[in-house]
Amino acid sequence: MSDILASDSTYTEDERALLTRLCDLMIPAGEGRPSAADPELFNDILSRLSTHEALLKPALAILATLALEKLAASEQVTLINQHREAYATFFQVFESQVIQAYYANSAVLTSLGVNAPSPYPGGYDVEETDWSLLDPVRGREPFYRILGSGE
Amino acid sequence: MSNEPVDVLIIGAGASGAAVAWSLADTRMRILCLEQGDWVNSANYPSAGPGYETRQDFAIRPNDRQLDVDYPIDDGESPVKVVNFNGVGGGTILYMAHFPRFHPSDFRTRTLDGVGEDWPIDYATLEPYFAENDRMMGVAGLAGDPGCPPKEIQLPPVPLGKLGERIAGGFNELGWHWWPSESAIATEPYNGRDRCLNLGPCSSGCAQGAKASTDITYWPYAIRAGVELRTRCRVREITVDKKGMATGVIYYDENGIEHEQKAAVVIVACNGVGTPRLLLNSVSTAFPDGIANGSGLVGKNLMLHAMAVVQGQFDARIDGFMGPIGCALWSKEFYETDPLRKFKRGYTMEVVRGSGPSGTALNGMMMGVLPWGSEHHAAFDQLFDKAGSICAVGEDLAEEHNTVTLDPEVVDSNGIPAVKISYTLGENSQKMIEHAGERAKEVFNAAGAIATSPTISSGVSSGHSMGTARMGTDPTRSVVNEWGRSHEVKNLFVVDSSVFVTSAGVNPTSTLQAVSLYIADSMKKRLATLFD
Numbered sequence: 001m002s003d004i005l006a007s008d009s010t011y012t013e014d015e016r017a018l019l020t021r022l023c024d025l026m027i028p029a030g031e032g033r034p035s036a037a038d039p040e041l042f043n044d045i046l047s048r049l050s051t052h053e054a055l056l057k058p059a060l061a062i063l064a065t066l067a068l069e070k071l072a073a074s075e076q077v078t079l080i081n082q083h084r085e086a087y088a089t090f091f092q093v094f095e096s097q098v099i100q101a102y103y104a105n106s107a108v109l110t111s112l113g114v115n116a117p118s119p120y121p122g123g124y125d126v127e128e129t130d131w132s133l134l135d136p137v138r139g140r141e142p143f144y145r146i147l148g149s150g151e
Numbered sequence: 152m153s154n155e156p157v158d159v160l161i162i163g164a165g166a167s168g169a170a171v172a173w174s175l176a177d178t179r180m181r182i183l184c185l186e187q188g189d190w191v192n193s194a195n196y197p198s199a200g201p202g203y204e205t206r207q208d209f210a211i212r213p214n215d216r217q218l219d220v221d222y223p224i225d226d227g228e229s230p231v232k233v234v235n236f237n238g239v240g241g242g243t244i245l246y247m248a249h250f251p252r253f254h255p256s257d258f259r260t261r262t263l264d265g266v267g268e269d270w271p272i273d274y275a276t277l278e279p280y281f282a283e284n285d286r287m288m289g290v291a292g293l294a295g296d297p298g299c300p301p302k303e304i305q306l307p308p309v310p311l312g313k314l315g316e317r318i319a320g321g322f323n324e325l326g327w328h329w330w331p332s333e334s335a336i337a338t339e340p341y342n343g344r345d346r347c348l349n350l351g352p353c354s355s356g357c358a359q360g361a362k363a364s365t366d367i368t369y370w371p372y373a374i375r376a377g378v379e380l381r382t383r384c385r386v387r388e389i390t391v392d393k394k395g396m397a398t399g400v401i402y403y404d405e406n407g408i409e410h411e412q413k414a415a416v417v418i419v420a421c422n423g424v425g426t427p428r429l430l431l432n433s434v435s436t437a438f439p440d441g442i443a444n445g446s447g448l449v450g451k452n453l454m455l456h457a458m459a460v461v462q463g464q465f466d467a468r469i470d471g472f473m474g475p476i477g478c479a480l481w482s483k484e485f486y487e488t489d490p491l492r493k494f495k496r497g498y499t500m501e502v503v504r505g506s507g508p509s510g511t512a513l514n515g516m517m518m519g520v521l522p523w524g525s526e527h528h529a530a531f532d533q534l535f536d537k538a539g540s541i542c543a544v545g546e547d548l549a550e551e552h553n554t555v556t557l558d559p560e561v562v563d564s565n566g567i568p569a570v571k572i573s574y575t576l577g578e579n580s581q582k583m584i585e586h587a588g589e590r591a592k593e594v595f596n597a598a599g600a601i602a603t604s605p606t607i608s609s610g611v612s613s614g615h616s617m618g619t620a621r622m623g624t625d626p627t628r629s630v631v632n633e634w635g636r637s638h639e640v641k642n643l644f645v646v647d648s649s650v651f652v653t654s655a656g657v658n659p660t661s662t663l664q665a666v667s668l669y670i671a672d673s674m675k676k677r678l679a680t681l682f683d
Contacts, residue, residue, distance in 0.1 A: 031528040077524040095516050096205075103508035104201045112508055112535060117201040119507075120358035123348025124473035129311045129331075131293070136323050137330065140297045145256040145487045147273075151263060 010053060011046065015060050019046065021068055022094065025076050027102055033111045036102050044105070048097040059090035157183040157379075160399060160414035162386050162429065164188075165241015166660050167647040167667035168420030169365035169373065170284065174671035176376035178678065183412070184378060185402055187385035188220040188238030191366060196356035204509040209355040211245050211612055213237070220383070222563040222570070224424065229574040231455040233424055234614035239382060240366035242422065242614050243660065247353050247477025248335040248362045249501060250290055251657035252281050252665070255300065256487060257546075260653050264488045266495045266579070267548050270652045271624050271633035272669070274300070280665040280672070287372075288363035288664070289341040291478075292333035298483030299330075306338045309347065313469040314539040315479035318502050321598025327484040332501065334478035335363035335660070342368070349474040351507065362475075384410075387567050389417055389433040389442050389643065396682075397442070397643045403565045416674075416681070418644045420667065423453065423616025426649040427555045428570045430620065430630075443620070443637040443645075448630055452618040453553040453572070454654035457498070457545035457580035458611040459587040462604040463595030468536040471505025479504060485590060486656055494582040498545035498656040500591060505538045518604075541594060543587030546656040547580055549618050576608070584608045615659050620649035634677075635670035641682040646670045 011019065023045060024037035034041060049056060063083065068076045084091045102108055106117060116122050158180035161168050172184050197203035211234040213221035220237045236244045255274035260267040282303060291306035308331035311319060322329040336353075337344040338361075347361035360367055374380060383405035390398045390411070399413040419426050427450035431441040441449050482500040489497070506514060515521030515534050522530055553574045561569040576584070588606025595603045623629025626638035631650055637643040646667040648659050655662070674681060 026523045027527050028525060030525065031532070033528060074524065077522075080523060096513065099512040099516065100202060100205045100509055103512050109508065114508060118198055118203050119350035119352070120196075120199045120348070123350055123359070124470070126310045126312045126349045126470060126474045129308070129316065131308075131331075133311075133316060133319050133323070134293075134330070136326070137297065137328055138295065140328065142297045143328070143487075144254050144297075144299055144483065145263070147255050147259060147263075151259055 011050070014064065015057065016046065018060055018064055019049065022080070023098055025073065025080060026095065026098055028073070031111070033108050034105070036098050041101060041105055044101040045098055048101055049094070052093050052097070055093060056090055059087045062087070154410050154412050156399070156413035156415070157181045158414070159183070159416045159418060160185065160412060161418045161420055162400065163241065163420035163422070163425065163647070164239045164365070164370065164380055164382075165420065165422065165647075166243050166365055167663050168241070168418075169369035170287070170664045170667040171418055171420060171646045171671045172378045173287070173369045173373040173376070174668050175674065176373050176378050178675060179377070182378045183414070184380045185384040185386055185400070185412070186239055186380065186382050188236070189382050190239045191244055191356065193356065193358050193360055196358040198350045198352050198355060199358040202509070203352060203355070204507050205513070206355070209245065211354055211614070219564040222428070222567070223558070223561045224570055224572060225558055225561065226572040226574075229455075229572045230576055230609040231458065231574060232610065232612045233455070233572060233616060234612045235422060235424065239370060239380065240364040243364040244356055244366070245354050246614060246658070246660060248475065249477045249658045250288070250333045250335040250661045251481065251499065252299070252302070253655040253657060253662040254486065257653055257655035260496060264495045267653045268623070268628070271622055277662070277665045277669055280668040281661065283668055284661065284664045288335045288368050289337050289344065290333050291336050291338040293331050296330040298328050298486065304333070306341060308332075309334050309336055309338055309475055309478045311479050312471070312474045312504070314471045314504055315502055317465060317469060317598045318539065318541070318594060319480055321594040321596075322482060324597040325593060327482060327594070329480050329482045332478045332481045334475060336475055336478060337361040337363070347475065351472050351474065351476055351504065353475050353477060385563070385565050385567070386429060387432065387565065389429065391435050391437055391442065391640070393437075395437045395640060397640050407565060416642045416644065418646055420647045422647050423619045423649045424555050424570060424572070426645055426647055427619040428557065431557050432568060443630055443640055443643055445639050446627055446630055448551075448621065448628070450555040450619050451551045451553070452549035452621055453555055453574055453616065454547040454549055454618040454651070455574060455613040456615045456654055457547050457576060457583050458608060458613060459498075459543040459545065459584040459591065460540055460607040460611060461588055461591035461595065462538055462540045463598070463600035464534070464602040465537045465599065466601050469505075469539065471536050471539050472507045474504055476504045477501065485587070492586060494579045494586065496546035496548070496579070496583070496656065498543045498583055498587050500587065500594070501542050501544060503540040503542050505536060508535060511535045511538070541591035543584070543591060544656055544658060545580060545583040545587060547654045548577055549621070549653065550577055555619050615648070615654070617648040617651040617654050617659060620645045621652050622650040623652065634673035644670060644674070
């Protein structure tokens with residue numbers, strides 16, 4: 001989770017509402033996983049986005065004019081996709097931060113069968129290999145280039 | 152700190168600097184190593200905390216890290232991006248610990264294949280140093296590989312995991328060679344290092360300390376033997392006297408204070424980019440084009456390896472993010488020159504494990520296969536833990552137009568000129584990449600992959616910088632002699648991968664450390680006549 005508090009954010013209420021909507025459109029609830037707009041997740045996302053305000057606010061102002069709230073969810077996604085190229089930097093930053101928050105969330109990780117937020121200290125058990133797999137190779141004569149005298 | 156003169160001054164505490172310091176320590180000479188970065192605390196490695204896949208402070212590219220101990224590298228026009236780490240351990244902090252040796256043929260490419268140049272030394276000369284280095288680093292693997300010369304192995308191999316087994320099955324189906332990778336990873340406790348826990352992201356540091364980075368292998372022994380290691384000391388230039396002998400260096404400490412350090416012998420160990428940078432920055436009346444640059448070859452003949460990466464997608468989870476990311480298996484099937492192919496020399500195919508959740512999602516979004524909306528989760532489930540890659544590391548022939556030069560405009564945090572990389576992939580490399588990409592796809596198909604990516608060769612990253620201060624017996628065609636001493640400055644040595652004459656088709660760390668041990672031993676055998 002980011003060290004920056006969500007309360008440090010200077011996003012306006014309308015901007016927060018739009019960001020919440022975008023989070024839910026990008027990753028809605030499903031497959032037993034929460035929406036990226038889930039309050040705990042959104043707080044984390046907002047914290048991460050707070051360092052990018054100068055970059056994101058102008059694009060947010062334009063996206064606000066799309067009146068997404070008047071459309072069905074699938075139509076909203078279609079409309080967003082139509083604007084991704086024009087606002088590539090905005091979406092690059094937004095998507096990256098949403099993904100970093102979402103896929104580090106413990107509820108999400110648990111649903112994916114990943115039971116710790118970091119590999120260390122628990123590590124993972126990887127089954128010992130049955131090296132009989134190598135039998136077809138073991139019978140092969142050395143084939144690296146063995147140099148003769150003078151080479 | 153004391154700047155009293157020392158017998159030996161080593162610049163750089165990475166893979167080669169650590170090895171040469173340890174080897175020279177038994178001479179009882181006063182040895183000092185200056186390192187521009189810090190010691191790294193393994194508790195700070197990303198894999199010890201949340202968000203481990205996306206932290207930038209341990210990013211492999213210095214241009215992404217942007218730490219004050221890093222220096223800018225303009226590689227914007229190069230298809231291969233430069234990777235390094237500035238700190239005690241150097242590149243071994245972030246390397247994948249894939250630990251192959253160069254093959255005997257790699258030292259004789261001109262004689263055997265009519266390309267590149269022959270080295271002035273051969274595999275047999277380096278063999279005892281390879282073995283010594285393996286014992287110091289601790290190498291996991293399996294003896295008996297028919298694709299490589301025989302060697303002693305210290306530790307059991309890294310387990311393949313489901314991903315590795317699937318791909319090994321593909322190689323078997325095709326009748327092609329594969330073998331478990333030789334890996335500088337403690338699969339059992341070794342010399343104070345605990346066993347590997349299969350954390351995954353070795354390339355952002357090993358929190359467990361199982362990976363052999365030189366801060367935990369060579370350095371504790373070297374320091375115990377009396378070597379002084381001074382961190383946060385960035386060398387600006389090597390100084391010379393009127394006779395053209397090196398007298399020491401000028402460096403900046405952590406607070407930007409300038410110091411002069413005198414030394415009887417100067418050893419440069421800053422890798423294939425940092426070494427030419429320092430040599431070119433060391434301008435004097437005696438050496439107006441940079442020290443040791445009478446041949447004009449300092450910074451030229453840069454080799455970064457021809458890389459071809461193909462990702463394969465399977466229909467079931469394969470524990471792809473568990474286990475050392477770069478160490479599973481290799482194939483030497485296409486390593487040696489085959490006259491039936493359209494290129495000379497060859498490549499190693501190496502299996503690279505998959506990403507964790509964040510890495511999978513970021514890649515998926517970047518590749519345009521992870522959508523917004525209700526299909527997001529299903530698409531993610533198709534990607535996560537079901538993918539792995541084959542990376543072909545191909546021999547990159549030395550070409551003089553591939554260079555490291557000083558950047559005329561950009562400087563580091565101490566005002567020292569930074570570097571610019573000018574590099575293109577030659578025709579031989581391009582044909583090799585094309586061949587390797589197609590073979591990798593065949594392997595995935597034979598292994599039952601449901602999809603493969605196009606071959607990726609541009610935008611890939613390489614910490615394998617070689618050739619920019621090559622060794623040789625002819626002073627007009629090389630920078631250092633056959634035991635690492637500058638042709639022109641008799642008390643100046645280079646011990647890192649800059650001295651490589653060819654790049655081979657393998658990761659270079661094992662070989663560059665063997666070379667540095669060999670050079671150290673050569674110095675010890677000639678102590679009475681070192682400057683003759």
